[in-house]
Amino acid sequence: MSAHMKELTKGLFKENPTFIIMLGMCPTLGVSTQVSNALGMGLSVIFVLTFSNMAISALRKIIPDTIRIPSYIVIIASFVTIVEMVLHAYVPSVYSALGVYLPLIVVNCIILGRAEAFANKNTVLDSALDGIGMGVGFTMSLTLISLIREVLGSGTITLFAVGGFDGVIEIPLLNESPIGVLTLASGALLVMGYLKAFFQWKSSRGKK
Amino acid sequence: MKEIMKTGIILFLICAVSAGLCGIVNSVTAPVIAENLIREREAALAVAAGEYTVGDEVAIDTPNANVAYTILDGDEVAGYVFELNANGYGGAMTIIASYYPDGELISAQLTTNSETPGLGKNAENSWYMDMFRGLGGENPLPVTSSDLSADDAAAVSGATVTFTGVSTALRNGSELAKSLGGGV
Numbered sequence: 569m570s571a572h573m574k575e576l577t578k579g580l581f582k583e584n585p586t587f588i589i590m591l592g593m594c595p596t597l598g599v600s601t602q603v604s605n606a607l608g609m610g611l612s613v614i615f616v617l618t619f620s621n622m623a624i625s626a627l628r629k630i631i632p633d634t635i636r637i638p639s640y641i642v643i644i645a646s647f648v649t650i651v652e653m654v655l656h657a658y659v660p661s662v663y664s665a666l667g668v669y670l671p672l673i674v675v676n677c678i679i680l681g682r683a684e685a686f687a688n689k690n691t692v693l694d695s696a697l698d699g700i701g702m703g704v705g706f707t708m709s710l711t712l713i714s715l716i717r718e719v720l721g722s723g724t725i726t727l728f729a730v731g732g733f734d735g736v737i738e739i740p741l742l743n744e745s746p747i748g749v750l751t752l753a754s755g756a757l758l759v760m761g762y763l764k765a766f767f768q769w770k771s772s773r774g775k776k
Numbered sequence: 777m778k779e780i781m782k783t784g785i786i787l788f789l790i791c792a793v794s795a796g797l798c799g800i801v802n803s804v805t806a807p808v809i810a811e812n813l814i815r816e817r818e819a820a821l822a823v824a825a826g827e828y829t830v831g832d833e834v835a836i837d838t839p840n841a842n843v844a845y846t847i848l849d850g851d852e853v854a855g856y857v858f859e860l861n862a863n864g865y866g867g868a869m870t871i872i873a874s875y876y877p878d879g880e881l882i883s884a885q886l887t888t889n890s891e892t893p894g895l896g897k898n899a900e901n902s903w904y905m906d907m908f909r910g911l912g913g914e915n916p917l918p919v920t921s922s923d924l925s926a927d928d929a930a931a932v933s934g935a936t937v938t939f940t941g942v943s944t945a946l947r948n949g950s951e952l953a954k955s956l957g958g959g960v
């Protein structure tokens with residue numbers, strides 16, 4: 569059981585896809601302008617990653633080595649298309665916010681990377697756990713980056729509208745004079761750089 | 777040869793199953809998506825019409841607008857409401873805007889957009905569209921931010937592309953209202 573647990577938890581910190589393996593940088597930098605986008609993107613990635621890992625793992629003995637990449641892309645693209653249609657129908661606000669990054673999950677390095685590095689060598693259960701762990705790790709990193717960017721960059725925290733709550737928390741002071749650069753692409757790279765440095769420092773300190 | 781056939785058949789089967797799954801999900805979600813779009817558009821049109829009621833669809837032939845409806849004050853045509861196309865910093869945007877037949881803007885609302893939060897996304901707020909309200913008839917709509925008052929110009933600085941996109945679309949809408957208004 570402990571071996572299974574390790575597959576689940578390694579994606580959270582030890583092999584965090586964003587800060588340690590540095591996979592899937594394009595959507596990470598692109599959608600992290602609002603917390604709600606990060607959560608929507610994260611949940612979509614968890615779903616696609618878990619199911620594509622399971623499907624690829626189940627088919628790993630059937631798919632010949634020569635056509636494994638096209639097969640993986642077809643499987644991943646199908647799950648992404650399903651997520652896209654379901655979001656468009658039932659959560660249109662998240663669908664429009666994610667925009668082009670949603671179809672780009674197809675070529676997200678995390679998903680193809682886990683399929684190639686993990687799912688085609690391991691059992692369905694381990695692959696599912698790996699998918700969930702990596703997906704949650706990705707969501708946590710994305711949420712952390714977007715929280716920093718949104719709070720400092722526009723002085724708000726955008727969540728989902730529920731009932732009377734319109735989904736936007738305004739932070740006094742920062743809302744009036746935000747650090748605008750953080751909402752731009754250069755701000756994404758700056759925040760990413762500092763967080764990467766922090767994680768590097770944390771992990772190197774642990775070794776000594 | 778046998779190897780190629782086997783590989784081909786496996787790839788074909790994977791594709792066929794995937795396509796089948798997508799088809800099934802699409803048959804469930806497609807009607808919901810179509811319904812959402814119609815409801816969203818109707819709600820936005822009703823908001824743009826304000827105190828007037830939305831009338832009949834008007835046939836238009838221009839890339840600047842997707843749909844046009846008359847707005848009615850009782851049975852009289854009071855003006856027009858359009859879904860306008862605009863180009864912003866984050867790509868295509870749509871604006872729902874209503875006009876009097878002389879081209880004066882009654883109200884406008886930015887709907888679909890991918891603008892930057894804190895900068896271009898400010899155009900979603902009602903104060904942004906207040907800069908344009910009442911213009912387009914006797915007084916022209918602004919072309920660049922230098923046509924605005926100092927306060928308004930400061931508010932749009934940093935998002936010039938969004939401002940130009942919005943003002944261009946609103947001016948196109950004003951022209952369209954004038955051309956339709958002349959025929960009534």
